[in-house]
Amino acid sequence: MSRQGGRRGIALAGAATLAAATALLAAPPASSAGTITAECTKTQDWGSGFGGTCTITNGTDAPLSGWKLEAELPSGTSISSVWNATQTVSGNVYTFTNPTWNGNLAAGNKTSFGFNGTGSGFFTGCKINGASCNGDSGPGDDAEAPTAPSGLRATGSTPTSVSLAWNASTDNVAVTGYDVYRGTTKAASVTGTSTTITGLTAKTAYTFTVKAHDAAGNSSPASQTLSVTTPDGDGSGAGDKVIGYFVNWGVYQRNYHVKNIETSGSANKLTHINYAFGNVQGGRCTIGDGYADYEKAYGADQSVDGVADTWDQPLRGNFNQLRKLKKKHPGLKVLWSFGGWTWSGGFGQAAQNPAAFADSCYKLVEDSRWADVFDGIDIDWEYPNACGLTCDESGPDAFTKLLSALRSKFGSDNLVTAAITADASAGGKMDKADYKGASQYVDYYLPMTYDYFGAWDAKGPTAPHSPLTSYPSIPHEGFNTADTIAKLKGLGIPGNKLVMGLGFYGRGWTGVTQKEPGGTATGPAPGKYEQGIEDYKDLKGRCPSNGTVAGTAYAHCGNQWWSYDTPSTIGGKMKWAASEGLGGSFFWELSGDTANGELISAIKNGLG
CATH class of the missing domain: 3.20.20.80 (Glycosidases)
Known part of the structure; x- marks a missing residue:
């Protein structure tokens, strides 16, 4: 929160550059010839969104006259734009088909399409032309389902949402995701072991179960059933x-x-x-x-x-x-x-x-x-x-x-x-x-x-x-x-x-000529206990606010520039x-x- 004898004396770290990621789908393309495969990859990931590409390979000996790639995205993740493909969406399932100009694919050739998305998840359950993306026609050699998730629990609730967590399942190959059910309805698909189910009603009882699935499409037995009643919507116990x-x-x-x-x-x-x-x-x-x-x-x-x-x-x-x-x-x-x-x-x-x-x-x-x-x-x-x-x-x-x-x-x-x-x-x-x-x-x-x-x-x-x-x-x-x-x-x-x-304090600079934010300075403004910082009780009289920006007050007095919250700005923030x-x-x-x-x-x- 702050150091002893003063308050935090250094800024948060600067914004990092975008991190390049290579988050491949759990179902990689098969190495053998004779199949049509697809590989989808994140090319960029900036936390709240990502960029990606899917590459389709015709590994057969015959030309391909068209392709269709289907995959699911977890709740909270979506595709915002796509190029070199036509996109349709049904619930969490995304379907990408070829435009007329890149549907014909000669034997051994490749084509790709790109996309941008929001959220932190990625594709699961990928299929290319009806077969799983690794070229199998179905579960194939992997017929073993993951174990049932255990330890399903509620980690928080509001009148309109319930946050859930569970222990990871195991699989002979790999677990690729989880489906969360509200009653018999699939409410979310996620890759991790937690999610928040929204759109609920206050003072209502709900039951939840979770199933794990693998890349071959095998689904686990359901977890134990969890019953949760959402709290009253009058705000009691929250927000105070x-x-x-x-x-x-x-x-x-x-x-x-x-x-x-x-x-x-x-x-x-x-x-x-x-x-x-x-x-x-x-x-x-x-x-x-x-x-x-x-x-x-x-x-x-x-x-x-x-x-x-x-x-x-x-x-x-x-x-x-x-x-x-x-x-x-x-x-x-x-x-x-x-x-x-x-x-x-x-x-x-x-x-x-x-x-x-x-x-x-x-x-x-x-x-x-x-x-x-x-x-x-x-x-x-x-x-x-x-x-x-x-x-x-x-x-x-x-x-x-x-x-x-x-x-x-x-x-x-x-x-x-x-x-x-x-x-x-x-x-x-x-x-x-x-x-x-x-x-x-x-x-x-x-x-x-x-x-x-x-x-x-x-x-x-x-x-x-x-x-x-x-x-x-x-x-x-x-x-x-x-x-x-x-x-x-x-x-x-x-x-x-x-x-x-x-x-309950302000931070300030000296040597400032510009009233509005964004001005240059020569150093920290003087403070009673530490340079660059002063209590609100002293600042309100010493350097009264004369402007606001982003819901926070600021003050330019003499060559000093301070920012701090006042009763008015706190009211807005509340x-x-x-x-x-x-x-x-x-x-x-x-x-x-x-x-x-x-x-x-x-x-x-x-x-x-």
């Missing part, structure tokens, strides 16, 4: 999360204490507090700042309930003050957040033994001295299998394994959440780890939809650090909230499992979050707000 980070170092120079959460009125508006940060060292969860966490003695004037600490009481510090705050607000949940910008370097070692790491975290969070204070754990790994303050090479599945171990250890009675990257650029941080697979183990994700741009690019261009949407001169595509949420939803993560991020069916909003962090909680009030009012 207001989550604020409280930083343990704030009790020093910032002079911000747990009591300020109460006196500002913020405690009445919060649903959750994330306490930042615990450290990650030696593959374990460890204390971040013992003095601030549980040793500092509070006098009556700084105590939540007006009662001073005594020298011999078993728990003092922030933990005891949080206990008092929860007593005043019984519905308030507190999670202990581990990692952050500075302390994420320890997650790589933790990922080598996820079970041991989870055990250490559970023992620390559930320590008898403060077990009643915390309702779960928040993981802030910046970033799995990618670069933040340091670079991690733990592998794309490390994040999933770590959260799986935490969920197993903490159980269903505790919250397990994770703050995650907001980099939606092609080939960016979101593509480096299995955020979809890991999502089944968390109660919700907190995508950090801020710090997209800042004065780490000392010469600019100036840009809002928390843009809601893209805009014509945005420095990097994929660096905005709408693209972030769209990419996460595109992975199959339901909206109510995503909590939108806000910054309307957008509601329209997307998101789970609510979180912010970094409580001490940046005004003494009467202007920004948190805007969140609460905007969510309704």
Whole structure:
């Protein structure tokens, strides 16, 4: 989320170039002569879409007078344009036939057609002129069906959707995909082991099964039946999360204490507090700042309930003050957040033994001295299998394994959440780890939809650090909230499992002459605690906003240029979050707000 003593001090990685892929169909062309074969390949893949080509080979000894290629695409993937072929679509089945000028194919010759698509899937069940694409007339020598998928489970639901996951099937050759059935109706075809079924009705019971299939067309027995009832459509239990980070170092120079959460009125508006940060060292969860966490003695004037600490009481510090705050607000949940910008370097070692790491975290969070204070754990790994303050090479599945171990250890009675990257650029941080697979183990994700741009690019261009949407001169595509949420939803993560991020601060440059975004600069603007960053409570008077771009306020005062959210822009962002069916909003962090909680009030009012 941010480093100790400040906030995140470096930009997200720049947008990557398009990655060339060679994702061949699971049914490759046969090497023997005497058959008509087809091979379809992705030539480009940019995450939200792809380009591809299919090559048809006449391996017979006679001329071919026409061809027809049929294949299925999983739900959420479609072909948007095609050339050198004529396309028809029926449900998930795509049929490509030759135009008049390339239907005749001499013996031994080839022809091809190209296409562009949207989504992340690709063809399955390919047939060429009625036979499977590897030249067989049917299942051929492979008559063995895959095993039935196991462990079918619901990983999330909204009034109109259900997210499902299951364990992979096995096959004597290879499993090429899965068909998901709602009752007896095929609802989706996918290549992975999860999907989201949409178009459902609130407060309605549905049954689901899954079948696996292979390249030869063999279909497995159905999985066990899963029954799911969608929740009420009145929004109860979804969309109302207001989550604020409280930083343990704030009790020093910032002079911000747990009591300020109460006196500002913020405690009445919060649903959750994330306490930042615990450290990650030696593959374990460890204390971040013992003095601030549980040793500092509070006098009556700084105590939540007006009662001073005594020298011999078993728990003092922030933990005891949080206990008092929860007593005043019984519905308030507190999670202990581990990692952050500075302390994420320890997650790589933790990922080598996820079970041991989870055990250490559970023992620390559930320590008898403060077990009643915390309702779960928040993981802030910046970033799995990618670069933040340091670079991690733990592998794309490390994040999933770590959260799986935490969920197993903490159980269903505790919250397990994770703050995650907001980099939606092609080939960016979101593509480096299995955020979809890991999502089944968390109660919700907190995508950090801020710090997209800042004065780490000392010469600019100036840009809002928390843009809601893209805009014509945005420095990097994929660096905005709408693209972030769209990419996460595109992975199959339901909206109510995503909590939108806000910054209670601004980022700024100096040496700027241009009022509008896109100007050049000479360096970071001065800040009270760190160059290039300032709390909202100070900026609102020091450099009032005089424009908006992409749903975020900006201000040009003198030679400084700042961007930050105001009550007005937060109101607009909350309307957008509601329209997307998101789970609510979180912010970094409580001490940046005004003494009467202007920004948190805007969140609460905007969510309704």
